[in-house]
Amino acid sequence: MSKRLKWVEIGVLVMLGLSPLVQASPKHEQPHRDKHSVVKVVKVERRAPGLSHLPAAHQRVRYNHADYYVANGRWYRPTAGRYALVAPPYGVTVRQLPRGARQVWVRGVKYHQVADSYYQWHGRQGYYQVVRLPRG
Known part of the structure; x- marks a missing residue:
């Protein structure tokens, strides 16, 4: 079996697997030239990523004229x-x-890692600052 035919089969299987996710809307149906069959044109809407509402326990942080x-x-x-x-x-x-x-130690300096972000403690000021992790 040729590579191209395998990729076509894989593509068809993927499309069949995704087909339940797509729903047809009656207002988007358009008749096909043949009277006995109907082709349904489907409008797929993508939702913007993220949340519509913040969790109840959140804090606002203003930094560089932007809200986080x-x-x-x-x-x-x-x-x-x-x-x-x-x-x-x-x-x-x-x-x-x-x-x-x-805690993560790099070149003798202690950092605190949360996901892909690194914080460094500034004891005199009493806060943690988000920093880039130095190479090493």
């Missing part, structure tokens, strides 16, 4: 009427670490 929201250790930013999940901006400071933070 922190809830359960995750950072969100308002966009297109929704809240998109984002990484915290470098330089922003917080009084306490998000849940799930773990």
